[in-house]
Amino acid sequence: MHETASLPPTVGVVTLAVRPYRHSVDLPGRTAAFLVAPVVPQVTGVVQERRFTEGAQIKAGDVLYQIDPAPYRAALESAQGALAKASAAVLSARPLARRDAELARIDAVSQEELEAAQATLRQDEAAVLAARADVDTARIRLGYTQVKAPISGTAGLSAFTVGALVTENQANALVTLYAYDPIYVDVTQSSADVLALRAQLAAGTLRTDSEGGARIRLTLEDGRAYPHEGRLAFSGIDVNPGTGAITLRAVVPNPERLLMPGMYVHATVEQGVKQEALLVPQQAITYDAAGNASAWVVDAADRPHRQTVVLGDMTDGSWVVERGLKAGDRVVVEGSQNIVDGDRVTPHVAKQA
Known part of the structure; x- marks a missing residue:
């Protein structure tokens, strides 16, 4: 019994290795029509006929109204x-x-x-x-006098009825057409984060690998994943002085017209790739009262030592390690409550999800 009690505690460990990591950020976003065309009469006269149904799909060149x-x-x-x-x-x-x-x-x-x-x-x-x-x-x-659609899109509400007198180049549109396949998604990111990202890209710690713009994935308001992936098309050139944020605009396919202009979405934007990222499982990290992160590292003699670490992004249950650990380190992910710094342990390879 005495020998059993003195056996080193068993701990589960994983050996860290570098691998490519896609740096992504989660940002709030809102959809906007790809094209918006207010239809204004170019001559004055009385509307004799409306030739479309509100909410219907319109082709460019279709006659919308007939003026006398x-x-x-x-x-x-x-x-x-x-x-x-x-x-x-x-x-x-x-x-x-x-x-x-x-x-x-x-x-x-x-x-x-x-x-x-x-x-x-x-x-x-x-x-x-x-x-x-x-x-x-x-x-x-x-x-x-035949008021035609300037673009293909969906017709909004008609602001004028048959019998109304309309005037040339009036301020109020007869109807507005919206094209939203594809659709814009406008997201905002803090200027500090944008500067940090550009610094990493300039230093080479991150690189872009997406031709045609960074990839963007959407989650709808009800929590469902949107089935089509978009591409980042534009990064704002000015900072909102009230929020300190920059607007990023993505173009997203919308063939089913599931997205409508003005909807709120949750966007995950892939902004770069770190070719040699070191990831440590979340369960390997503990924090002290001051919020400093650390991990137990088992050396070649099977003795654990607490190592302070600096963490970056979280991805799929793991932290990206910025400093403190290296490839080949064995970190404890199971049984850390039973060990003492420097005391021998019996490590075994932990199963990873």
Whole structure:
């Protein structure tokens, strides 16, 4: 019994090794439409027809509203009449100018008469150009009576009904279209964290390995993981003076339109890779009253020693070690309550989850 009581306590240990580690941060985010297009009339008139259903998917070029075309059709016909009149004047002036040019060669008309005929022809030709431009303008404005979708997207609520008088370039949109596949996710990160990340990237302790931007994964408000991975597309160039935060913008596929503009999401952003990271299981770490972290390290003689450590990120139940431990160290993860610094122990390899 005495020999059994004096046996060294048994402890479970794991041997630390370096491996690549993806540095990620969890940040709050909010979704925003990829494209937002308020549809404003480009001519004044009475709405005769609305040709879409609110909330429906709209294709670019679809007619959304029909504004009364009658006055614009009349304006087009008037412009076409003016063009015909100007063209007729050219047809009349051209042979007169040609005749005077021939007569001038034999001194049958004066130089002044010739120049007057040629000037009249040039004026009439200029009038044709102006009239043709007026026809084009009138035709364009007639086309504007069909209010068309500038983008493909989802139609919001219609702000105007049939019979409403709308005005050219008015402040209030008739309807707003939203395109949200893909969708933006805007997240905020403290400027201090961004500076620390850039310092690590510059020093080479972290590197980026994601072509096309850092990867981003989302968790929805109800706790479900969002099935599509996005990419970071933009990092803000200024700091919000009120919050000290920088806005990061990601582009995320949204084929099922599960995400809607304005939703709150939880974002995990992978910002770099540490090629030789040392990870220690969470259960190997203890803390003193001052909050200092330490771990039991078993030496080659099977004697444990408490080692103060500096920890970094937490990932999958392990801490990233910044200082205090090295690859090959055997750290205690089971039975640490039974050991004394320097007293022999019986280590065995602990099972890792």
